Amino acid sequence: MKSSVITFPGSNCDRDMDVALKKFGFKNKMVWHDDNELPKSDLIVLPGGFSYGDYLRCGSMASKSKIMHSVINFANSGGMVMGICNGFQILVETGLVPGVLLRNKYLEFICKNVFVKIKDKENKYFKNIDNEVLEFHIAHNEGNYFCSNDQLKEIEDNNQIAINYCDKYGKIEDQYNPNGSIKNIAGIFNKEKNVLGMMPHPERMIDKSLSGEDGSLFFKNLLNNLK
Amino acid sequence: MKISVIITLKKDVLDPQGKVIHQTLDGMGFNDVNEVRQGKYFEIDTKETDNDKAKSKVEEMCKKLLANLVIENYKIIDPK
Numbered sequence: 001m002k003s004s005v006i007t008f009p010g011s012n013c014d015r016d017m018d019v020a021l022k023k024f025g026f027k028n029k030m031v032w033h034d035d036n037e038l039p040k041s042d043l044i045v046l047p048g049g050f051s052y053g054d055y056l057r058c059g060s061m062a063s064k065s066k067i068m069h070s071v072i073n074f075a076n077s078g079g080m081v082m083g084i085c086n087g088f089q090i091l092v093e094t095g096l097v098p099g100v101l102l103r104n105k106y107l108e109f110i111c112k113n114v115f116v117k118i119k120d121k122e123n124k125y126f127k128n129i130d131n132e133v134l135e136f137h138i139a140h141n142e143g144n145y146f147c148s149n150d151q152l153k154e155i156e157d158n159n160q161i162a163i164n165y166c167d168k169y170g171k172i173e174d175q176y177n178p179n180g181s182i183k184n185i186a187g188i189f190n191k192e193k194n195v196l197g198m199m200p201h202p203e204r205m206i207d208k209s210l211s212g213e214d215g216s217l218f219f220k221n222l223l224n225n226l227k
Numbered sequence: 228m229k230i231s232v233i234i235t236l237k238k239d240v241l242d243p244q245g246k247v248i249h250q251t252l253d254g255m256g257f258n259d260v261n262e263v264r265q266g267k268y269f270e271i272d273t274k275e276t277d278n279d280k281a282k283s284k285v286e287e288m289c290k291k292l293l294a295n296l297v298i299e300n301y302k303i304i305d306p307k
Binding site (some may be wrong): 034057060064093097098102103104105106107121144146147148151180 | 240243293297298
């Protein structure tokens with residue numbers, strides 16, 4: 001399986017993602033934001049970081065960069081596009097996934113491990129994964145997911161919520177919501193579920209001795225689903 | 228021609244920065260403040276000389292980049 005990670009000025013999780021994808025068998029290529037064409041890929045990843053210094057709104061400048069025209073076309077024709085953290089912020093700014101990511105409710109940069117419950121498995125990202133709950137890492141200042149009531153209804157009606165913040169048993173409650181996101185939303189899909197945006201970083205959970213291995217489960221499963 | 232744009236958060240959107248500014252003002256002794264909402268202000272100097280054309284171009288900029296219409300409203304100030 002071939003993947004591509006897009007590097008924007010200010011991306012800083014692009015190489016971690018490259019390591020993670022390669023570790024589990026993807027043939028990964030790094031793609032510069034100023035390029036026009038995507039290499040042939042089964043998966044495009046928009047990595048975390050601080051593209052364009054988070055100027056104006058997080059992800060707003062990156063969403064207008066040259067390569068994003070190709071990424072948007074790729075997504076609209078059914079291609080798999082995953083945005084992590086700043087990548088999620090870029091996705092909402094393109095409109096590929098609904099809503100926005102606001103400043104965290106308590107104005108703190110949050111950097112810690114969290115548990116997320118998989119809300120929907122009828123998609124190529126989480127299909128066949130055994131676990132209901134995964135431990136991932138978050139590190140963000142603007143991860144407070146927000147959308148209008150009409151959008152929320154549509155998201156729920158279409159089962160577009162991918163993962164919710166929860167405790168280690170999968171209980172989704174306010175106290176396990178780190179940033180104030182509506183309904184503890186940590187990640188969402190587009191309607192067709194080929195585009196996934198999420199704040200947590202699975203690429204930071206691929207080594208038992210460093211952190212944890214729930215990211216390994218995610219990437220192994222993703223690779224199998226794409227075969 | 229210079230055109231100004233003010234971007235504000237929509238009414239129902241939480242503004243934690245505005246809240247903290249409010250609290251700080253309160254702590255400084257400005258106790259009669261009801262609420263503070265933080266926004267953004269832009270000055271755009273355009274080559275366009277026709278007032279209406281310039282305004283409609285700036286409106287397009289607001290919709291496409293300057294504002295995120297899910298959470299923000301924009302207001303274009305008439306050039307003087």
